[in-house]
Amino acid sequence: MPIKTSQQTNSQLQNKIEKKMLRALPLFFIAFIGATCKEVCYDGLGCFVDSFPFSGTLQRPFALLPESPEKISVKFTLFNRRLGVNSEVIKYNSLGQYYDATLGTKFIIHGFLHNGIKQWVVDMKNEILKADNVNVIVVDWSKGNGFPYTQATANTQVVGSEIARLVNTFINTKGAKAADFHIIGHSLGSHIAGYAGSKIKDLGRITGLDPAGPYFENTDPKVRLDPLDAVFVEAIHSDGSANLLLGLGLMQPLGHVDYYPNGGKNQPDCPATSDKLLGGIFNIATLDVAGVEDTVACSHQGAVSFYIDSIKNRCKFTAYPCNSKDDFDQGNCLKCSAKGCNRMGYWSSPSKDLGTLYLNTQTPLKNDNFCLQNFQVGLVSNAKDITGVQARGRFTIFLETQTETSSVELLDDSTSTFKSDSTEIRLLSLKEPLKNPVENIYVYYKKTSNFISGWLYEDKWSFKYVEVLNGDLQTSTKYCPTxxxxFTDQTVKFRKC
Incomplete structure (x- = not known):
């Protein structure tokens, strides 16, 4: 019988609670919802409703109808290498001169309050064109993505339908192939991509960059991005905290593969939980829009930063199957399946590991280096007659190649008790990746100096060997002590066994 993960258990419990709450709604309230349900239809785009599942649920008690295409005024701007530094505005009924149906096509869609000339949109477009000879179409829907948020969420349906109509026109009139289209959306743009994909048969790929959580998490698949929206659907989660803690993304898996960098929320050096809440309130009160972005949206933009960097192919962003951040941080999740490790970002593959994948990175506030090189370190202790009873203290390690020496990293700081004939697993993440194979490792031990319990632990310890798994290469090597x-306060060298 499969073991339920805590994430699955919590989701199931939440669904049960939501169902009970909905059953408990007063009859007059349900009657009110039914009496106010409306529908609006727009030529060429279809009809849209404000009824279930778009409203009448715990996540969406009410919903608005989307505004007209004229009001939202979606703008499509085409870029490719043939255009050079220029661009061309296109429409479904005016495709222009520069669209090349023989090339793949990437759509970039911004989210709430952003626009098509936001710096991250420009940077992503430029990096894609450097890496790939493709069409890039930037979608600007900034006339329909403002306050109130509930109206912006409704307008996403029209934007998705506009994109679908354009793609289907390319397919029907230019001979383009649905498999060659890739829609990339951030926040609300992720769900726009889902709406578009639901109206394009066999769309190739959708990338959701921290898909918006408020009004979308745990909703019906019709309401949000889901795996049926394209042949390959992926999502990068970077701000999945609860909405009351100003988490703008969601933790719920949405695709064939879901990446959770640094646990999927509270990115390194970004304000977390209460700090985010207090900082957001202060900046809103002082009308500091940039400050709001830096505090509330720092982690939310993390997925965008990682994705843009992934296009450059500097970091591998190797991701690993895992159930939780705790399991990953304990070093239990650095092995990939026979299919091979997948890579978060632009070079992600449907033929590699899918499902829920975790990885750690450096802070998204730095643009020079997001990389971390991950190793699983297994410390295998000797038998009791050699080691003694138990050891507790500070263990550190550093690695050595023929030409490089890594930084000194903490393996354990008196948090665990090392016992004879046991194996302790640790995650080792290097900010400066080693380019060559590890030849030697060095382990340092400092016995705990706790006055009360220090006498319980040995002044010396003995390891049979230390096994190091390179997460990127998926190779494992044993190192034996010299x-x-x-002894306490001593460093010992380990060579390949």
Whole structure:
């Protein structure tokens, strides 16, 4: 019988609670919802409703109808290498001169309050064109993505339908192939991509960059991005905290593969939970829009930063099957399946590991280096007659190649008790990746100096060997000590066994 993960259990519990709450709604309230349901239809785009599942649920008690295409005024701007530094505005009924149906096509869609000339949109477009000879179409829907948020969420349906109509026109009139289209959306743009994909048969790929959580998490698949919206659907989650803590993304898996960098929320050096809440309130009160972006949206933009960097192919962004951030941080999730490790970002593949994948990165506030090189370190202790009873203290490690020496990293700081005939697993993440194979490792031990319990632990310890798994290469190597014991305050060298 498969073991339920905590994420699955929490989701199931939440669904049960929501169902009970909905059943408990007063009859007059349900009657009110039914009496006010409306529908609006727009030529060439279809009809849209404000009824279930778009309203009448715990996540969406009410909904608005989308505004007209004229009001939202979606703008499509085409870029490709043939155009050079220029661009061309296109429409479904005026495709222009420069669209090349023999090339793949990437759509970039911004989210709430952003626009098509936002710096991250420009940077992503430029990096894609450097990496790939493709068409890039930037979608600007900034006349329909303002306050109130509930209206912007409704307008996403019209934007998705506009994109679908344009793609289907390319397919029907230019001979383009649905498999060659890739729609990339951030926040609300992720769900726009889903709406578009639901109206394009066999759309190739959708990338959701921290898909918006408020009004979307745990809703019906018709309401949000889901795996049926394209042949390959992926999502990068970077701000999945609860909405009351100003988490703008969601933790719920939405695609064939869902990446959770740094656990999927509270990105390194970004304001977290209460700090985010207090900072957001202060900046809103002082009308500091840039400050709101830096505090409330820092983690939310993390997915965008990682994705743009992934296009450059500097970091591998290797991701690993795992159930939770805790499991990953404990070093339990650095092995990939026989299909091979997948890579978060532009070079993600439907033929590699799918499902829920975790990885750690450096802070998204730095643009020079997001990389972390991950190793699983297994410390295998000797038998009792060699090691003694138990050890507790500060263990550190550094790695050595023929030409490089890594930084010194903490493996354990008196948080665990090392016992004989046991194996302790640790995650080792290097900010400066090693380019060559590891030849030697060095382990340092400092016995705990706790006055009350220090006497319980040995002044020396003995490891049979240390096994190091390179997460990127998926290769494992054993290193044996050059001396029998590590005495307190001493460093011992380990060579390949």
């Amino acid at each position: 001396t029998t014991h590590i």
